[in-house]
Amino acid sequence: MLAVFLTPAYLPFAIAFVVMIGIGLIEAIGLGFGHLDVGADGIEGHDGVLDWLGLSGELPILIWLISLLGCFTLVGVALQQGASALTGAPLGWPLAAVGALIAGGALNTVVANGLARIMPGFETSVISTDDLLRRRGTILEGAARRGVPARAKVVDEHGQAHIVMVEPHDDRTVIKAGERALLVRREGKLFFVLPEDDRLLQSI
Structure with missing residues (x-):
């Protein structure tokens, strides 16, 4: 499976997975959560977009990004595996990446909103x-x-x-x-x- 993951058809998802692991390691070391103050000047008035992205709650921005990269990777691999099972070959990586970004972004909205609900006690040094x-x-x-x-x-x-x-x-x-x-x-x-x-x- 690792060899398949490193082929050009899976390259965007391999890169996303490596970035996700890197951000996760930074957080694990304790360098702090990135946080988006959605009440700051310049963001107000875009609540609908923020809600759709899963960024309207108190979820730290780096946790949201890890979630997005994870959803993108999972959807992308599933998409390529499904295409291989149906046609005998994976999709071209640009088409697969676009499809995974759209479907993964939608999935991440659900995941991010769920994470925000189970992290109500998160404290941040970022202030309004x-x-x-x-x-x-x-x-x-x-x-x-x-x-x-x-x-x-x-x-x-x-x-x-x-x-x-x-x-x-x-x-x-x-x-x-x-x-x-x-x-x-x-x-x-x-x-x-x-x-x-x-x-x-x-x-x-």
Whole structure:
């Protein structure tokens, strides 16, 4: 069977199987789960597509990818075995790969949704953009003014640093490089902040 698996007709499925094993080994070593934040900017509004792909739940993206590669490999091998049994020869690898991708993608939707239901307790250090609100950041360069945002570094609850663009919440406030400020609201990718010496923050 191994010799057959290495023939050109089975090549896409052999490659997918090797990639699947490689990703699985990386995860087993403990390098962490890849996770897709489906609530992030740019993905909202595509819930129908995400549902069809099996990506609308809390399933880590690398687990979803392993599942997809597994389904692609299984369907592809089954397709080639069936073709060989019926016609005496497997399909050409491009045709088999396209068929396996379509059928395997459909199968993966079921598998991914099932995996998401049995992994409700999965925890990830990936956070949504709104989780940075009410955290303090440090202006990195220049000065933040209304209409002139500046880059700031914000450290989340997991100790990971994020670079965001900020403007002062108040029109006449200027926050210089090296100063700290509290992120109080967000509009798109832009955060509005209060400087740390603001009287409203003295009791916080």
